[in-house]
Amino acid sequence: MEYKQIELKKGIKLHTINTNQFKTNLISIFITTKLNRENVTKNAVISAILRRGSKTMPSQEEISKQMEGMYGASFDCGLDKTGDNQVLKFYLETVNDNFLPQKGEDMLKTSMEKLLEIVFNPHIENESFKPEYVEQEKNNIKQRIEGKIDNKARYALDRCIEEMYKDAPFGLYKFGYVEDLESIDGKNLYEYYQELINTCKIDIFVSGMIEDDVNQVVTANENIEKLKERTPEYIVPKELNKNLPRQEKMITDSMEVTQGKLILGLDICLDKEDLRYDTLIYNSILGGSANSKMFQNVREKAHLAYVASSTYLRYKNNIFVNCGIEIGNYEKALKLIKQQIEDMKKGDFTEEDLQNAKKGMIAAIKTIDDEQDTGITYYFGQELSESDISVQEYMNKIEQVRKEDVVHIAENVTINTVYFLRD
Amino acid sequence: MQVIENLKVKEKVYTEKLENGLTVMIIPKKGMQKKYMIWGTHYGSNESSFVVPGEDEVTTVPNGVAHFLEHKLFEQENGTNSLDILTALGVEANAYTTNDHTAYLFECTDNFYKAMDELMNYVQHPYFTDENVEKEKGIIGQEIMMYDDYPEWRVYLNAMQAMYHKNPVKIDIVGTIETISKIDKDILYKCYNTFYNPSNMTMVLCGDFEPENIIEEVKKRLIDTKPSGEIKGIYPEEPDEIVQEKIEQKLEVSQPLYTIGIKDSGGCDVKKHIAIEILLNLIIGRSSNLYKELYNEGIIFAQPGLEYEFTNIYAHVLIDGQSNNPEKVYQKFKEEVNRLKTEGINEEDFTRMKKMIYGGYIKEYNDVADIAKMFLADCFKAINSFDYLEEIEGVTVEYLEQILKDVFKEEKMILSIVKN
Incomplete structure (x- = not known):
């Protein structure tokens, strides 16, 4: 390649x-x-x-x-x-x-x-x-x-x-x-x-x-x-810090649904570009895999959901926690999810969780060259954010994340919005 | 080991049937980082009545057992969960259940053998207790409710209700809250012991493997099991006729969803499958007159999904999409089928479609996961996936016209709609 x-x-x-x-x-x-x-x-x-x-x-x-x-x-x-x-x-x-x-x-x-x-x-x-x-x-x-x-x-x-x-x-x-x-x-x-x-x-x-x-x-x-030279106007997505809202917003919409959809929008404040790698690991431990806190505690232990996960939107520095629950379980689920976010701040996860998260992430990075569209998406992401990190460097950065780095991210996470779609 | 090479797509498949009855297929992909392993049993939601080898009586179980088993197999006697262990190894593990098979799989770059240990261990060692079975009902209950909110799934399942009187394809793969409430550990063990015998299973490996080595690794990890006799599936007699031509459900959607179905009789025939794909594209594909007309009139705004689904016990054509006027799509579709029947198939369109279908099959060989899943699913239909590339040549205009007459019958068509 x-x-x-x-x-x-x-x-x-x-x-x-x-x-x-x-x-x-x-x-x-x-x-x-x-x-x-x-x-x-x-x-x-x-x-x-x-x-x-x-x-x-x-x-x-x-x-x-x-x-x-x-x-x-x-x-x-x-x-x-x-x-x-x-x-x-x-x-x-x-x-x-x-x-x-x-x-x-x-x-x-x-x-x-x-x-x-x-x-x-x-x-x-x-x-x-x-x-x-x-x-x-x-x-x-x-x-x-x-x-x-x-x-x-x-x-x-x-x-x-x-x-x-x-x-x-x-x-x-x-x-x-x-x-x-x-x-x-x-x-x-x-x-x-x-x-x-x-x-x-x-x-x-x-x-x-x-x-x-x-x-x-x-x-x-x-x-x-026939295309002209240009100085294109676009935004290099390097947003790190955020103006945090003073209190979390609670939004509920009504629609004909059998199952309630609960979303928590989280803000993450970073002061260095490289902290994005720590955030990837933070997200993986919170809700990014089957070993995550969300999957284990909300799905496997409390049986509140089939889908219980989180996604990191790196260009905007947000994490979205996402759950499909029985509508009557709203309070219970919300409390449990908030507990997971709090536990992350307390460093309530093991060295093994950290290593597992890294392994999962590195495996995903290794396959970038095995999928044609993923490869293109990766290099386009590099192009847009004006960075030049090879796949190997990307893996090294993930490898270097330590537990305290993840806790540092956790301390800088705040809930911006709690959104609930119900009947 | 039997080796089949396909010179068109330049790939090889190595197949061996082991002493215990297990079929293993290996598709080597040199230079790929990703390795993919999938282990499936020829057992899906279709099988709820069967005769266990060695017994005389028919066993009937509640709907949703195959899928329930898929969830429960991950749980181990020592309290661990194999999904957690596989995830901790940095591999992507998953499982799924269809109408005719259940499969357990993982994709990885590192730790392949450790993951293989785990996968082969948990699939061979079920552990069900009253408590862990009860617990799962809550999670599966949420999964069932999630599907209730998918209009695409509703419109599909309703289409099955309109076409079939008794065939198990009309049953939701996951079962219902009511049927899963009846599932207990004895039922799970009985179905496991019946359908998870190696002689009812196939394993497919795709990635940078040496076939001779990897087959030895598989053998090392198999527990000692004797092949079982044939499992006799009991299927209700299904009339040729459809149940009802139209079916409708209300759900909050921006625009109606529709599925047009054409009921056919069960059987797995590659050449027929290719012919139907070509026909569907000629009738309502992107370059067809019908598509142009419906698009320009603002009745549809995207290419409908076109599919031929089949197993040994059922087969049907499906055309699905969104439209502000599904009745009109249905009407026009019927008219176009009739026009094609009377006017015949244009040779130039036919040649172009054949090229398109050929390219489509080649593209299936890019990704280790797609390749392995394809070989597994086809294997349970007694099809070698390479056959698709080989059989295209033999499809002629005359053959298409025959299939058009035999399959696209007006009295076999149904329309399922989900709308506000």
Whole structure:
């Protein structure tokens, strides 16, 4: 495995991960821009509209036919909040030439050209996205926004984040807002699109058995050629400290649910970047694995839940504790969860717990290169946070975490919001 | 050891049936850090009535036992829990239950042999007490309630109710609060002793292994067991007809969820599976006219899920997704099936779909976990996973048209909806 990056133009990078571990080549294009209320909905529509057609493949049907003919190339789009940024993601996965029945397909070159065209050379009529497509995709995004209630556990988490980050960018819903859709039309969306692709941060990733000329293919591509140099505006997610609320917020929503979803949003105050590694271990012991306090005490001993876990959102320095419980057990469960958080502060965990957490974490890091998309996500995370930590260094940092470091994190954890979704 | 190599995807599978009846499959992946081990029994929620080898009487147990066993096997006599021990080794351990099998697995980079010790130990040493069985009912109860809140699961399970009169596929894998309340340690031991005999089990290993060595490591860890005779599954006679064409449930969702089902008869046939995948893509796949029409009219906004589920005792086609007008999707789907039946299949579309399906099968071989799980699930259907790559070539337009006529019958179709 070999990772390289080159700057194609200021603000535009090509990253290559050369590996012979996979049957496929995976290309990703990431468009990163600042998250704000003004543009969040427009970005969502952009990510949808680009799937509808490009210069030489003017319809969705045409794109699909091309992909099917390329031995089922998988084309996919995603939209993510990464720290205070919104990232529009485009993926194309194709079978490597070595596993195709015919020789000489040059699938990597073809797929790179197709994906660049879809993202940077959309189907345009009279300086406008096709109005019919825009209306359909606005409707599509509306469904997505309204669809957030369908997955109750996910909804509870999103609501908790929204309450914690009221009036802050990170509280925004990644698909935007129904009321902001109205003013979007083909013309103003295309104007916005041009501004976006000429000012945003662009990262192109290729993972697979890469021929030497992939740089050449990208550099010489007409769609890359016409992009301007830029000083992209985005937020390097390095937030450490927080303005802590004076008291924890309690929020309860009602919905038709059989099981209550309880979420605790925790703030973590750090004074050094490297403390993030300690926090990863803290989270693992609190609720990150089957050995964790949450799993052992809330699920296995008290039998209050089937799901009892926690997740560390490193870019925002928050931990979310998450539990599905019987609604009548709310008080009991909340008390027990708070007890786990308190016990962490008291250092009530063993050296063995610490070692186990490290082993789990290191095993996960070791597999970064075994999964194509995980590899790309890792190097993109490095790129975005302007760090340059190799997989080996990452493991070393985890290895060095001591018990007192974890207790230090525990002492800096405060409950920001307790969110409960019930009937 | 039998070796089968597939030249298309350039992988090999080594298979050996041991003296005690256990089937072991090894798919070496040179250079991979990850190692994956999965051990499954050909026993899932379908089996609630059976004749234990050596007995004459039929045994019938409450629904949800296979899944209950999956939860309970982790518990050890010395008070430890194997999931904790595996997690402490830094490996990702898990287990799952389906309609036709239950599997125990782990994925790791280090400590492979220690994890193998633990996995093989706990699967071979059940320990059930009245107390630990009672305790589990609370946790599984929460799991059942969690599924009650998943509209995707409700719409699927209701589709089964609409298609099947008696077939066990209509039963929820986890059982119900009521059925699990009847489970006790004697039932668990009886089912364990019946279905966890090595001759009813398959183990798959995928990662950077030397097949000859790893098979010896497996043998070393097996306790002495004699293969048992055939376990006779008793399944209720299932009529060919569906139960009801339409079924609906209310749940708070933003937009209705639908599943269109087509009831077929049980059996495991790779070529037929490939044909149905191609047909579904021709009918309502991303490049189809029907998809374009429904999308442009704002009736659907994403590609529906397309699947053919089958075991020896049932088979059905499923098309699922969200729509503001599921009735219309259903109506149009039927019309498109009829159009295809009368007008025939376009040769160019067919060739393109074959390429797509071929690429799809190749992509299954990227990840050790996906590979091992695939070989295990296929093995319980008496299928060698490589067959998918080999059988595509033999699928012709004529064969597709035959399957279209035989399987996509209007009187076998159902529509399940979950909406506000």
